[in-house]
Amino acid sequence: AQKITQTQPGMFVQEKEAVTLDCTYDTSDQSYGLFWYKQPSSGEMIFLIYQGSYDEQNATEGRYSLNFQKARKSANLVISASQLGDSAMYFCAETNGETGRRALTFGSGTRLQVQP
């Protein structure tokens, strides 16, 4: 069974600094995808960034980048130049590309607080 581990229940970062949120996954499949979602206090789930298991380059989306280390099975999210609006829960999730359902398996999340 797939398992996603986020070992940081909470993180603090100063505004304008960079922060790394950790994520490790456990899958024996060759084809899979890794996602990061943001959940602000209002509760909605916002897609941030995706990394495929066959992608050779680390994914980037604006201030978000994904530090993908396949051999270590880690997919850490890096947020550069943190803003107050980045304060939220962040979830790492995996989908298995080899099954039909394409469902997401989520980690328990990291609560990020950006301090002015």
Place this chain on the structure above:
Amino acid sequence: NAGVTQTPKFRVLKTGQSMTLLCAQDMNHEYMYWYRQDPGMGLRLIHYSVGEGTTAKGEVPDGYNVSRLKKQNFLLGLESAAPSQTSVYFCASRPQGTYSNQPQHFGDGTRLSIL
């Protein structure tokens, strides 16, 4: 630009009551999902559907039923609500695709309390 719409947004039930949560998407997506989110945990898959008329169990299906009679709608039913089903319920959808890189689009959630 509705995307995925969940109704209701909030509901309080008494133990033993039944109710149906509605999820509607206007993106012509094939796949639809129901997840629940409990405090301190990530989302967990309850049931899913890979197309109209099809449904399948996820990781935590007990106590729930689902139906997908129309492509755009995915209903989650609680036949006899229990306090353990107090949670926030999210519906999501995604397009059919060979690759896993299609992100799921989520509704805003339904906060359900069972007394």
